[in-house]
Amino acid sequence: MANYLNSIKPFSLFESEQAKPYFVDKSFMITELLSLIQSGSSYVCITRPRRFGKTLMASMIAAYLEKNRNSADVFNCLKISESESYRKHLNAHDVIYIAFNELPRRCTTYEQYISRIERRLVEDLREAYPDSKFGDDEAVWDILNRIYGQTETRFVFVFDEWDYLFHRDFVTDKDKEAYVEFLSNLLKGQPYVSLAYMTGILPIAKYSSDSELNMFLEYTMASEEVYSDYFGFTETEVDDIYNRFLRVKKEPKVKREGLRIWYDGYHTKSGERVYNPRSVVASLTNNNLDSYWTSSGPYEHLLKPRQENMPLLP
Numbered sequence: 001m002a003n004y005l006n007s008i009k010p011f012s013l014f015e016s017e018q019a020k021p022y023f024v025d026k027s028f029m030i031t032e033l034l035s036l037i038q039s040g041s042s043y044v045c046i047t048r049p050r051r052f053g054k055t056l057m058a059s060m061i062a063a064y065l066e067k068n069r070n071s072a073d074v075f076n077c078l079k080i081s082e083s084e085s086y087r088k089h090l091n092a093h094d095v096i097y098i099a100f101n102e103l104p105r106r107c108t109t110y111e112q113y114i115s116r117i118e119r120r121l122v123e124d125l126r127e128a129y130p131d132s133k134f135g136d137d138e139a140v141w142d143i144l145n146r147i148y149g150q151t152e153t154r155f156v157f158v159f160d161e162w163d164y165l166f167h168r169d170f171v172t173d174k175d176k177e178a179y180v181e182f183l184s185n186l187l188k189g190q191p192y193v194s195l196a197y198m199t200g201i202l203p204i205a206k207y208s209s210d211s212e213l214n215m216f217l218e219y220t221m222a223s224e225e226v227y228s229d230y231f232g233f234t235e236t237e238v239d240d241i242y243n244r245f246l247r248v249k250k251e252p253k254v255k256r257e258g259l260r261i262w263y264d265g266y267h268t269k270s271g272e273r274v275y276n277p278r279s280v281v282a283s284l285t286n287n288n289l290d291s292y293w294t295s296s297g298p299y300e301h302l303l304k305p306r307q308e309n310m311p312l313l314p
Contacts, residue, residue, distance in 0.1 A: 051278035
């Protein structure tokens with residue numbers, strides 16, 4: 001089984017989420033990314049607080065695009081299937097999907113962390129492209145360039161939680177610089193990049209100079225309206241899943257107004273209310289209003305959620 005290249009992991013993650021009772025269909029975002037693929041090499045970074053659907057979106061994008069899989073049964077019933085280019089791109093791309101929040105066993109150094117990623121990716125490339133001979137000591141970007149030169153294959157990169165490493169105690173400032181340089185070498189100006197899509201918690205500028213990762217167009221809640229409908233729940237979406245809740249719960253204890261007071265503490269740049277998805281789903285699943293957003297993490301660099309001392313509504 002592949003580690004990162006066209007692996008089964010994103011499909012399995014998305015398939016399980018799509019089957020849950022309070023799943024909200026955000027698949028139409030894929031159509032916006034397809035236009036970027038068609039127009040050439042593009043770089044998109046989405047920064048949001050924790051528990052705002054970043055991993056779900058990343059796994060959905062990879063599950064739809066990646067080769068060696070038939071995900072039609074999952075996507076045929078979603079909004080993306082209405083797109084004119086739906087069939088053309090469904091399972092038609094080589095996708096490298098990496099969740100950067102996965103650590104090696106007993107990881108205590110940056111070298112252990114990044115070596116595992118490089119080794120596993122090289123394993124995938126060697127298996128997928130056996131005619132492209134390369135040594136174990138070659139840089140990943142050199143290998144990808146060789147594959148591109150021989151086959152003209154271009155890759156979609158989907159990186160989830162790219163900034164996870166910056167929050168680990170064992171990572172030094174020098175390690176952080178090396179990591180940003182690794183990403184820059186891997187992605188910036190490379191002909192084999194069809195699309196690079198990555199997610200993070202805080203803006204790229206927190207970790208990178210103006211030049212290192214400046215190829216990315218970054219989209220935050222506070223600075224850009226683009227893609228804002230795809231992360232977090234809108235009023236209409238909360239109305240819909242609340243109606244589902246009323247249909248399945250014999251004794252509903254959560255009122256719609258309670259969800260608004262407790263969980264709509266975020267706003268997009270345009271001023272639209274945005275609900276924390278994890279909080280809403282947890283509340284309806286548990287049939288209870290509580291401070292579920294405490295696991296969403298701080299995001300004061302962009303905007304502040306409501307205070308936690310909210311009245312508990314019946």
